[in-house]
Amino acid sequence: MRTRKNNLQIRELTLKNGMSFPSDEELVMLVIGSGTKTVPVERLAGKILSVVLSSNPEELVGKLQLINGVGQNKALSIAAALELGRRMNRSPQGTIGEPRDVVPFIKGYAVQSQEHFICITLNGAREILSIRVVCVGTGNMAVIRPSDIFAEAMKERASAIIVSHNHPSGSLSPSDDDIKTTRRLVDASEILGIALLDHIIIARGGYFSFAEHSMLR
Known part of the structure; x- marks a missing residue:
C-alpha cells in the first residue's frame, strides 16, 4: 500500500x-x-x-x-x-488491437467499492469512440438490458463494442448472471450488426476475458 x-x-x-x-x-x-x-x-x-x-x-x-x-x-x-x-x-496509437488492450483505459474501476457496468464503443478502425458508464451499484447483471448497452453505440454508429464490469469482491470468476447477460448481448449484437468483441471482468487482481475463454457463444 x-x-x-x-x-x-x-x-x-x-x-x-x-x-x-x-x-x-x-x-x-x-x-x-x-x-x-x-x-x-x-x-x-x-x-x-x-x-x-x-x-x-x-x-x-x-x-x-x-x-x-x-x-x-x-x-x-x-x-x-x-x-x-x-x-x-482516439489517435492511431490508441487503437485496440485485441479486446484486452482496453484494460488500461478502465483499470480505475477495478478498485471501486460499487459495481460499475461500462460500455466501450469502437469505430471500424478499432479506435475508442467513448467509454460510458451504463449503470452503477446494481450488483445484479440480470437487470442489464441490451437496449441500455446498444442505444449509444447506435447513435455513435459504432462498429463494435466491448463491455466490462468490476467485481468489488475481488473475484474474477463470472457469475451465472454475468454469463446469461453476455449471451443476451451476443444475441443482440448479431441482430443489430454491432460486434460484441468481449466482456471483461476487472478486479484488483487482474481481469477475466470472456473472449479469451471462448465464452462469447
Whole structure:
C-alpha cells in the first residue's frame, strides 16, 4: 500500500519519476491543486474520482459542482483534462488491437467499492469512440438490458463494442448472471450488426476475458 503524500511530495515525485508515477487520486490532486479550509485535498480528490468514475461526459461538470469544495472553475478544469485525454486516446496509437488492450483505459474501476457496468464503443478502425458508464451499484447483471448497452453505440454508429464490469469482491470468476447477460448481448449484437468483441471482468487482481475463454457463444 502506498504511503499517503501531500501535494508538494506528489509534484516532486512526479517530476522525478514521470506521469505514470501518480495514482489516479494523486493525478486528481495535481489537477485541482488544493482543497478547502474544511476539506483536505486528499479527501476532495477521492470524492472527485468517485464522481468521475460514475459519470458520463455530458453530466460530469454538473455532478462535480455538487461536491462541497468544487466550484465551476475546478469542475471545468477536471472535465477539460479528461476530454483532452479522451481526444489523445482516439489517435492511431490508441487503437485496440485485441479486446484486452482496453484494460488500461478502465483499470480505475477495478478498485471501486460499487459495481460499475461500462460500455466501450469502437469505430471500424478499432479506435475508442467513448467509454460510458451504463449503470452503477446494481450488483445484479440480470437487470442489464441490451437496449441500455446498444442505444449509444447506435447513435455513435459504432462498429463494435466491448463491455466490462468490476467485481468489488475481488473475484474474477463470472457469475451465472454475468454469463446469461453476455449471451443476451451476443444475441443482440448479431441482430443489430454491432460486434460484441468481449466482456471483461476487472478486479484488483487482474481481469477475466470472456473472449479469451471462448465464452462469447
